[in-house]
Amino acid sequence: MSGPTQPFGARLHAAMAARGRVCVGIDPHPGLLAAWGLDDDVAGLERFSRDAVAVLGPLVPALKPQSAFFERHGSRGVAVLARVLADVRETGALAVLDVKRGDIGSTSRAYADAYLDPASDLAGDAVTLSPFLGLGSLAPFVEAARTHAGGLFVLALTSNPEGAEVQHARAADGRSVAAGVLDGLRALNAEDAATARASGRSPDPLGSFGAVVGATASLPAGADVAIGGPLLAPGMGAQGADATDVRRLVGDASPAVLASTSRQVLAAGPDPDALTAACRSALTAAAPLGAG
Ligand SMILES: O=c1ccn([C@@H]2O[C@H](COP(=O)(O)O)[C@@H](O)[C@H]2O)c(=O)[nH]1
Numbered sequence: 001m002s003g004p005t006q007p008f009g010a011r012l013h014a015a016m017a018a019r020g021r022v023c024v025g026i027d028p029h030p031g032l033l034a035a036w037g038l039d040d041d042v043a044g045l046e047r048f049s050r051d052a053v054a055v056l057g058p059l060v061p062a063l064k065p066q067s068a069f070f071e072r073h074g075s076r077g078v079a080v081l082a083r084v085l086a087d088v089r090e091t092g093a094l095a096v097l098d099v100k101r102g103d104i105g106s107t108s109r110a111y112a113d114a115y116l117d118p119a120s121d122l123a124g125d126a127v128t129l130s131p132f133l134g135l136g137s138l139a140p141f142v143e144a145a146r147t148h149a150g151g152l153f154v155l156a157l158t159s160n161p162e163g164a165e166v167q168h169a170r171a172a173d174g175r176s177v178a179a180g181v182l183d184g185l186r187a188l189n190a191e192d193a194a195t196a197r198a199s200g201r202s203p204d205p206l207g208s209f210g211a212v213v214g215a216t217a218s219l220p221a222g223a224d225v226a227i228g229g230p231l232l233a234p235g236m237g238a239q240g241a242d243a244t245d246v247r248r249l250v251g252d253a254s255p256a257v258l259a260s261t262s263r264q265v266l267a268a269g270p271d272p273d274a275l276t277a278a279c280r281s282a283l284t285a286a287a288p289l290g291a292g
Pocket residue numbers: 025027066098157158159160212214234235236237238239260261262263264
């Protein structure tokens with residue numbers, strides 16, 4: 001299967017300009033299946049996810065299927081995830097697969113094949129990664145993203161309250177762990193920009209190496225979120241944050257933000273009009289982020 005030709009960052013930049021700054025998470029929680037009148041089984045999972053994608057996909061720049069809610073249904077749930085990723089592409093939205101992978105380099109290579117090579121039916125346009133085996137252990141994902149025009153969102157500051165105990169901790173060089181991740185991503189985006197310039201092309205307006213910066217998080221001293229790539233900001237809605245919180249957190253980097261929300265929008269379903277209205281309201285709330 002052939003993949004995209006434009007780098008992920010350029011595709012996301014264009015998609016946000018056209019559709020706004022909200023990514024809706026496809027998180028088929030058991031409670032949401034029940035609220036939609038569906039059973040907590042593979043048939044319910046498939047109905048919920050595919051209906052949500054059909055309504056929401058044409059409205060937003062990206063959808064973010066959460067792998068865990070598919071994996072909990074076993075191999076048949078993973079098959080539904082593959083179907084959902086294909087559906088997302090058909091709507092014109094980008095697929096950000098939330099799997100938070102990361103392992104020793106040789107194993108990361110296999111995960112990168114699974115989640116970024118378009119030959120795999122589990123490949124997304126971008127994938128979420130955990131850098132806590134060391135950012136360098138993610139090198140195979142970087143290589144795969146460059147080869148397949150994919151994107152990465154690496155956890156820097158997560159939205160859960162426990163995250164700060166690791167992410168704000170100081171490494172031997174005095175930087176916080178989060179700052180080290182952000183600096184590493186900035187260097188990757190700068191490398192791509194330099195490669196483009198060296199070959200006579202203009203650098204893309206947004207790099208393909210992004211960070212997860214939770215909307216509920218706080219920034220450790222010295223951490224700089226201006227990385228030249230996108231900032232995926234989960235934690236909007238059900239976790240209590242809003243666009244003002246994101247703005248306060250990222251400052252001038254706000255045009256790079258892709259705000260992410262799942263339950264807040266999905267809870268409005270299954271009625272397509274109500275789902276559409278909830279999605280439009282999230283897009284309106286996030287619109288000021290684009291103003292810089
Ligand atoms: O720091 C992070 C990283 C990822 N997530 C994921 O985003 C969604 C949030 O769902 P809501 O219903 O909008 O709370 C979920 O899939 C998380 O695993 C995050 O919340 N925080």
